[in-house]
Amino acid sequence: MILRMSSLFVRTLRDDPNDAEVPSHRLLVRAGYIRRNAPGVYTWLPLGLRVLRKVESIIREEMDAIGAQELSFPALLPKEPYEATGRWTEYGDNIFRLQDRKGADYLLGPTHEEMFTLVVKDLYSSYKDLPLAIYQIQTKYRDEAxxxxxxxxxREFVMKDSYSFDVDDAGLEASYQRHREAYIxxxxxxxxxxxIVKATSGAMGGSASEEFLAKAAVGEDTYVACTHCDYAANVEAVAVRPPAPAAYDDVPAAHAEETPDTPTIETLVDHLNEHLPREDRPWEAGDTLKNVLVVLRHPDGTKEPLAIGVPGDRDVDLRRLGGQLEPIEVEAMDETEMKNHPALVKGYIGPGVLGEQSTSGIRFLVDPRIVEGTRWVTGADVAGSHVVDMVAGRDFTPDGTIEAADVRDGDECPNCQEGTLTAARGIEMGHIFQLGRKYAEALGLQVLDENGKLVTxxxxxxGIGPSRGVAAIAENTLDExxxxxxxxVAPADVHVVAAGKxxxxxxxxxxxxxxLSRQGLDVIYDDRAGKVSPGVKFKDAELIGVPTIVTVGRGLADGEVEIKDRRTGExxxxxxxxxxxxxVEVVRG
Amino acid sequence: MILRMSSLFVRTLRDDPNDAEVPSHRLLVRAGYIRRNAPGVYTWLPLGLRVLRKVESIIREEMDAIGAQELSFPALLPKEPYEATGRWTEYGDNIFRLQDRKGADYLLGPTHEEMFTLVVKDLYSSYKDLPLAIYQIQTKYRDEAxxxxxxxxxREFVMKDSYSFDVDDAGLEASYQRHREAYIxxxxxxxxxxxIVKATSGAMGGSASEEFLAKAAVGEDTYVACTHCDYAANVEAVAVRPPAPAAYDDVPAAHAEETPDTPTIETLVDHLNEHLPREDRPWEAGDTLKNVLVVLRHPDGTKEPLAIGVPGDRDVDLRRLGGQLEPIEVEAMDETEMKNHPALVKGYIGPGVLGEQSTSGIRFLVDPRIVEGTRWVTGADVAGSHVVDMVAGRDFTPDGTIEAADVRDGDECPNCQEGTLTAARGIEMGHIFQLGRKYAEALGLQVLDENGKLVTxxxxxxGIGPSRGVAAIAENTLDExxxxxxxxVAPADVHVVAAGKxxxxxxxxxxxxxxLSRQGLDVIYDDRAGKVSPGVKFKDAELIGVPTIVTVGRGLADGEVEIKDRRTGExxxxxxxxxxxxxVEVVRG
Structure with missing residues (x-):
């Protein structure tokens, strides 16, 4: 196929679009792959659509290869199945809702668990029908904040979503592995x-969960990898290995100390080292217990305060916290909200006023490192005062633990405990997980097993996001x-530039x-005559990014053309x- | 590719679904091609999706072959462009509207004229860029009543919509012909x-317009074809050839006659023949002028009465009338509404009280046959009284003409005037038309012409509807x-039945x-063992409808298999x- 620049529906732009935040977006617009219609809503121009279709084809081939069968659900979905699973409410503002002319409620499907579950319930009834894997490549909608x-x-994007259906956990494990290999x-x-990183399964429920991330500095996801073993995890999924409980027989009773003007960990540590120095070693931030207040926003709109205790050398990572609590949303507690809880003395909040049984009634969860017997300096709930020798399990008992403390370069690997963690950023492009029986239970998907007994x-x-994937691949591979x-996935195999008059x-x-076309290659041919200079053509070729650029120009006098590798410049x-x-050799390898 | 019935995600049903109104729907559900999720909203199961994809592929290949370039617009569209063209209002209840979390208005695109126009405006600016043809195959939404x-x-369906862009009418004509040939x-x-039938262009504006209809008795569209020439038209688009104006010097003055108990054309004609017989020939329904009252519902919700005069041997065809008036909707005037217009005497309504200048102020349009000089018996606006020798242009002057009278088998062909029209029903599957400058004007799509002047x-x-097309093809080809x-478009080339134990x-x-698979054929293989009898397998094969059915069974004793043509039964x-x-020979022809 030949795509002639003289008639190809494309216009490259010299200037960056105003609203482009990341390089891939900037370049996809400038090179004429996409255009924006509304926030998060895009048109695919011919070049963009070619890339998208190639991504989709590769996914489709590998899904078919593991025997997954393609079907296609509507995007316009009735409310009822989503009410049955509670997600009509859980999604909160994150889905598009609408009514038809008769006033019936619909949503634009953000994911299709309900529909997949129901169609299997409709068609199948026996263990003999399983295992089954079905998938679709389809447009989805989320009203992103x-x-x-x-x-x-x-907000409108393409997803490949597949689901496996098995009669037991061993079957699910096998289906999961089959999909995992297909994804690889x-x-x-x-x-x-x-x-590939370990992940939380978020709002979806379920157990084993892994993400496929495109490496990219602009990625929204942070993951860590171990320097020693093969452990890699989304920071949201990192589970700290708690220390063993410590003996605390020798620890003196907790006692309040005057610590004027120490509302921050830094000022507190300075004060302690100046006025209450220890003999064995100086006070450090890690000796203090920092209690951070956040507000949870439940999907039904109600709010709830929550206190998180972390060692003073760590911060609460709201994304990590949010990852544990989905679909609940988390935000920092502001001054106004703080005033609704008179027991909280900003800068000096301690466990004394926290916990479901306390005067404040605010639920109090702590980092898993705060195990029984650990010893802390923490707020005394009085301005200018802290409590020293506060022992977890003796002097305070939190309502539970939660993974909310930030994960850092150099942290111990929770898997091997030999290496340390290194953080990097990535773009989530795929997510596989063992969903389990949540949806089957909610919607009554049961089959008869070998013994004629109904089992859930x-x-x-x-899931893989082909449209996000186009941007993720662009982001991972682009250059200056x-x-x-x-x-x-390139929109063509070769970009031929006619450079000359x-x-x-x-x-x-x-x-x-x-x-080249007869040989089955797809070619972009810059056949533009007239005022378009060779320089403009080369710049366009480099911007568009086909892997091989051919120049037919000056060298022709010597009977030669130039072949350039877009990536290496060779x-x-x-x-x-x-x-x-x-x-043909270059393209086909 | 081999689709094994033992694992194919399909279940055939013995019984018809309750909500199936037409044979194609009944069979597509029973054969496991589709499932309903909500009114007008369907899931494509694997077999159905295979047919849909084949229809789409054929369309795509022929679009590409005429140089049309594929892109893809979102379905979720901002309100503004549709406000600029007036369609946000015009569509009335027929589109799905929704708001995002910030309260911004969106619609689910029912068609994309606005988006196509704007993207060309965005990218192109010169006559040198034209002609251009771009298309998409994409999911659309209409909130059908x-x-x-x-x-x-x-209500959710797939459309291929393409648009051509030309600098002048001759270019449009050429683009139209190119598309027409591709459609053929x-x-x-x-x-x-x-x-292929002449069509109205409905809400779209524009001039030349043709529809591609699948022949089917259950079709919503009625078309007529001439027995003599190649004229064929959707009844909505039939333009009656008006007779020449008649001389009326000899016609006596209009005069009212007592016609008690003649509220219908039939009773009126009987009365006339009994009490006022003519010498030359008996009175016929065609001598009378029937005035029918309807109510127009404008897109903004306002209502307007309208009177239609047709010869008494014809009825007003509300679909045909609606076709002229889109996007206005039309309904018969009911008794309650009738009472709001005291001048209207039911059964005896005449032109005396009709027309914008009349006492009622009701707009009065007549069939094109009612030309100047034609002579009618019509209502005298008094119960039990009609006016005789009422001459159009002398005794009454309508506000205009409209094509609203029904078209019938045996009507004169308006094209050749030699043949007569024969009516049949069909399903609209494609529609091509010369849209003209309506959208370009509304949205400011101009380019510089050869002389540097801006032209619209x-x-x-x-358009072609691939999803409706699947049903239309099914409807046209199915049997008992x-x-x-x-x-x-069959979901497989061959259906092989293993008939035996x-x-x-x-x-x-x-x-x-x-x-067969190695030879590149797609095969459904009924490999079900156990309790599934050969009879069940044959019934399923016939229901599923692959063109060639192979039985491997009893004949095997003689070293033979049976090949059956699904259509002919040979x-x-x-x-x-x-x-x-x-x-391979049978399949590849």
Whole structure:
């Protein structure tokens, strides 16, 4: 196929679009792949659509290869199944709701667990029908609070979602592994740098859960990897290994100390080292217990205060906290809200006024490191005063633990305890997890087992975002001059530039392009005549990012054309007669 | 590819679904192609999706072949462009509207004229960029008042919509013809009976307009074809050839006659023949002028009465009337509304009280046959009284003409005037028309012409409904035992039934199926063992409707399998070794 720049529906832009926050967005707009219609809502222009379709095709092939069967659900969905599972409410503002002319409630499907579950319930009834894997590649909708970064967080987007259905846990484990291997093949074929990390399963429920992240500095997800073992996890999913409980027989009774003007950990530590120095070692932030107040916003709109205790050398990571609590949303407690709880003395909040049984009644969860016997300096709930030798389990008992403290470069690996963790950022492109029986139970999906007994089916859930994926791959592969696609998803195999004004240049280029097309290659051919200079054509080629750029120009006098690798910049002069054969070799490897 | 019935995600049903109104809907559900989720909203199961994709692929290939370029717009669209063209209001209740979390208004796109116009405005600016043809295959939404007949009138459906952009009318004409030819190739390839008819362009504006209808008795559209020339038109688009104005110097003055108890045309004609017989010929219904009252419902919700005068031997066809008035909706005037207009005497309404200048102020439009000089018996606006010798243009002057009278078998062909019209029913599957400059003007799509002058672009609009098409093709091709697909869109090439319990049957079938798959054929293989009888398998094969059914069974004792043509029922016994080769021949023609 030949895409002629003279008629291809594309216009490249010299300037960055105003609303582009990340390089991939900037370049996808500038190179004419997408256009924005509304926040988080985009049009796919021909070049963009070609990339999207290639991503989808690779996914489809690998899904079919593991025997998953494609179907397609509507996006416009009736409310009832989502009410049955509670998600009509749980999604809060995050879904688009609408009514038809008769006043019936609908939503635009954000995910289709309910529909998959119900269609299997409709069609199947026996263990003999299982295992089953079905999938769709379909447009989904989420009313994101902050659509951003172009396709990376859109409100209308394409998803491949598949589900496995098994009669027992061993079956689910096998289905999960089959999908995991298919995902690895998909991501390998797509041809960019990705990492598989442990994940939380968020609002979906379920147990084992892994994400496939595109490595990218602008990614919204932070993951950590161990320097020693193969542990890698989304920070939201990192589970700290708690220390063993400590003996505290020798610890003196907790006692309040005057600590004027010490509302921060830093001022507190300075004060302690100046006025209450220890003999063995100086006070450090890690000796203090910091109690952070947040507000939970439940999907039904109600709010609830929550106190989180973490060692003073750590902060509460709201995303990590949010990851544990989905679909509940979390925000820091502001001054106004703080005033509703007179027991809280800002800068000096201690466990004395926290906990469901306390005067404040505010639930109090602590970092898993705060185990029984650990000893802390913490607020005395009086301005200018802290309590020293406060022992967990003796002097205070939290309502539970939660993974909310930030994870940092250099933290101990919770898996091997030998290496340390290193953090990096990525874009979530795929997510697989063992969903279990949550939806099957809510919607009554049961089959008869070998003994004629009804058993609830267990499900796996496996998603990839092809539209986000296009941006993620772009983000992972672009460079300072433009997009730079992996061969498998590039909008064409070769970009031929006719660089010159001579008839001969266009004639030679035309012949080459024709031959490449006959050989089954997809070619972008910059056949623009007139005022478009070779310089403009080269810049456009580099911006558009097809892996191989061919220049038919000055070298023609010597019977040669130039083949350039877009990524490495390596150039090679080839006899014009040998060019087609050489290009087929380059493209097909 | 091999689709094994033992694992294919399908369940055939013995009984018709309760809500199925037409044969295609009944069979598509029973054969496991689709499932309903809400009124007019369907899930495509694997077999259905395969047919849909084949229809889409044929469309895509022929669109690409005429140089149309594929892109993809979102379904979730901001209100503003639709406000600019007035359609936000015009669509009335027929579109789904929704708001996002910030209260911004959106619609689910019912068609994308605005988006196509704006994207060309965004990218292009010169006559050199034109002609351009762009298209998408995408999911659309309409909140139909009466979703019906399964996929035939859905609320979520797939459309291929393309638009051409030209600098002048000659360009549009050429683009239109190019699309028309592509459509003919598409419909020929799809392989069912269709007809191309003149059409109205409805709410879209524009001039030349043709529809591609699938012939089907259950179709919502009625079209007529001439017995003599190649004229064919949707009845909505039939333009009656008005007679020449008649001389009326000799016609006596209009005079009222007592016609007690003649509220209907039939009673009136009887009365006239009994009490006021004519010498030359008896009175007929066609001598009378029937005045029918309807109510127009404008998109903004306001109502307006309208009177339509038609010869008494014809009825007002509300669909035909509606076709002229879109997006205004039309309904018969009921008794309650009638009472709001005291001048109207039911059964005796005449032009005396009709017209914008009359006492009632009700707009009065007449059939084009009611030309100047024609002579009528019509209501005297007094119970039991009619006016005779009422001459159009002398005794009454309507506000205008409108095509609202019904069109009937045997009517004169308005094209050749030699043949007569014959009516039949069809399902609209495609619609092409010359849209003109309506959208370009509303949204300011202009380009510089050769002389550097800004000119408004002229557009063509070309739609095909692939999802409705699946049902239309099914409807056109099915028979009393099931679906019966044209080869080009069948979910598989061959349906192989292993009919028997012997190992040998399954072994031979397996070998045949494997060979067919290696030859590139798609095969449904009914490999179900156990309790599924050959009879059940045959019934399923006939219901599913793959064009070629192969039975591996009893004949195997003689080394033969049976090949059956699903449509004709013709059977052929073939040596098992020769079966694959023969089937490839049958399939590939």
């Amino acid at each position: 902050r659509p951003r970064a172009g396709l990376l967080r859109g 093949r998909i991501f390998d074929r797509l041809g960019f740098e990705y990492v 089916v267990t499900m796996g859930s496996y 001059i433009g997009l730079c696609w992996p061969r498998a 001579d008839e001969a240049v266009f004639a030679a280029a035309e012949e080459l392009v024709g031959e 150039r090679e002069d080839v006899a014009v007669d040998a060019a087609a054969a050489r290009l | 009466r979703p019906r007949a399964g996929l035939l009138r859905g 190739r598409i419909f020929d390839r799809l392989g069912f009976e269709y007809v 672009v002229t557009m063509g609009s070309y 035992i099931g679906l019966c697909w044209p080869r080009a 012997d190992e040998a049957v399954f072994a031979a079938a397996e070998e045949l199926v494997g060979e 059977r052929e016994d073939v040596a098992v070794d020769a079966a694959a080769a023969r089937l």
